[in-house]
Amino acid sequence: MDLDLRKLRYFVAVADRLHFGRAADELHIAQPVLSRQIRALEQDLGASLFTRDRHGVALTDAGRQLLADAGPLLASAHAVRRRVTVAARGSRRLMVGFRAGIAVTPAVRLFAERHPDVLVDVQRIEWDDQAAMLLDGRIDVGYVRLPIDEAGLRVTPLYTEPRVAVLPAGHRLAGRERIAQADLAGEPLVWHADAGTQPTRRPHPNAGYLVRGVDETLEHVAAGRGISFLARSATVFSSHPEVSYVPVPDLAPEQVCLAAAESRTSPLVDAFLAAAQATADITAECGNYEMWQRGSDVG
Numbered sequence: 139m140d141l142d143l144r145k146l147r148y149f150v151a152v153a154d155r156l157h158f159g160r161a162a163d164e165l166h167i168a169q170p171v172l173s174r175q176i177r178a179l180e181q182d183l184g185a186s187l188f189t190r191d192r193h194g195v196a197l198t199d200a201g202r203q204l205l206a207d208a209g210p211l212l213a214s215a216h217a218v219r220r221r222v223t224v225a226a227r228g229s230r231r232l233m234v235g236f237r238a239g240i241a242v243t244p245a246v247r248l249f250a251e252r253h254p255d256v257l258v259d260v261q262r263i264e265w266d267d268q269a270a271m272l273l274d275g276r277i278d279v280g281y282v283r284l285p286i287d288e289a290g291l292r293v294t295p296l297y298t299e300p301r302v303a304v305l306p307a308g309h310r311l312a313g314r315e316r317i318a319q320a321d322l323a324g325e326p327l328v329w330h331a332d333a334g335t336q337p338t339r340r341p342h343p344n345a346g347y348l349v350r351g352v353d354e355t356l357e358h359v360a361a362g363r364g365i366s367f368l369a370r371s372a373t374v375f376s377s378h379p380e381v382s383y384v385p386v387p388d389l390a391p392e393q394v395c396l397a398a399a400e401s402r403t404s405p406l407v408d409a410f411l412a413a414a415q416a417t418a419d420i421t422a423e424c425g426n427y428e429m430w431q432r433g434s435d436v437g
Contacts, residue, residue, distance in 0.1 A: 143215055145179040146208055148172055149187060153205045156195045210274045217275035230256045232406050235263040235271055235280030238352045239372030240394060242281060244417035249410050256406060264351050272399050279407050281414070283369065284393040291397050296414060297422040298391035302373055302383045304328075304359050304366040312382035319388050326364035328355055352376045369394075394422075 151161040152172070162169040180187050187201035197205065232249075236242045246258050263271055268282045273290055286293070303322060305312045311321055328349060349355045353376070355366050360380035368376075369392040373383045396414045398407045414421075 141211075142179070142182070143212065145175050145182070146204075146212060148175045149179055149201075149204065150208050150212070152176060152188070152195070153197055153201060153208075156197075158195065210270050213271075213276050214274035230406065231259060232256055232279070232410060233259045233261060233277045234410065235261050235268070235277035235282075237263060237265070237268070237281060237283050237372075237394075239369055239375055240281045240283075241371070241421050244420045245410065245414040248417055249413040252413065253406070253409060258410075268397070272397055275399070275402070278402065278404065279396060279398045279410050282395050282397045284395060286395075286397065288397075290400055292400050293395045293397045294411060294415070295393060295395050296418040298393050299422055300370050300391050301367045301386060301389045302370055303386050304355060304368055304373075305382045305384060306359055306362050306365075307380045307382050308362075309365070309382065311384060314384050316385045316387055319386060322365060322386075328358040328364040328366040356381050 148161070148165060151165050152158055155161045155164070158169055158172055158176075162172045165172065176187065183200070183204070185200035186198050187204060189196045189198055230253075234242055234246065242260055246260065249256070249258060261271075261277055263277065263280060263282075265283070268280060269287045269289075269291060271277045272280055281296075282293070303311070303317060311317050349358060349366075352368065352372050355368065356376060356378040358364065359366050360378050367386070367389065368383070370385075396411055398404075398411070
């Protein structure tokens with residue numbers, strides 16, 4: 139059974155709104171047409187995707203599973219279309235992903251000098267979509283921070299960088315020149331992944347605030363909901379008047395790598411990896427913005 143991407147897009151529209159009428163308006167089709175397409179998709183899959191009663195529309199277990207899988211599948215289809223369109227024009231393009239705080243400019247400049255016929259696009263990615271965006275083709279290569287699910291990926295270490303504690307401005311330790319892990323024992327933690335990826339093994343109760351990116355982290359910390367940790371470079375480009383950054387020298391450093399899908403064998407990806415390795419020392423100095431500006435002019 140081939141999954142019809144048009145029907146899948148219709149399903150996502152309904153699932154996002156849980157309302158057939160509003161979804162039909164958004165899709166610019168008649169509601170009866172949309173309802174028929176959803177029924178046809180349910181027949182194709184042999185599963186009911188929605189429950190409909192006087193209380194409204196809700197996803198079934200099968201519907202929730204399809205919604206979780208639909209995003210990467212549609213994104214992959216879009217990426218294929220983009221690459222084919224670029225190839226049809228006779229041009230070449232490379233999409234580079236990067237995590238907050240990582241300066242991609244040194245590698246992009248060096249790559250551009252070596253491959254002036256290739257257009258390089260950059261896109262910021264978050265911790266929970268690093269692997270997915272590489273695997274489904276939305277980005278061709280990405281600067282990632284460990285940990286990452288490496289299944290299906292080629293991951294090449296580039297450099298490490300120190301972490302800092304992110305504290306509310308009124309915290310007892312805010313403003314110190316440096317602190318130790320032991321100073322933070324028992325603090326509630328704002329973090330972006332499971333406990334196994336926390337940069338310290340010391341227990342942190344109430345680690346219930348899970349965030350996607352730096353901006354969300356800063357808002358939670360500023361609100362006094364806990365402390366967090368960031369790579370030093372991420373703090374250079376992100377500030378908040380109610381947050382203080384304090385170095386923690388005995389925290390394990392963060393590993394920055396370049397990753398690409400194993401299935402994507404491309405001379406351009408290999409060439410960008412070479413540029414990233416050649417400029418790794420400069421990129422690692424992103425925590426010192428003035429040094430990064432001076433050094434990004436690599437030839």
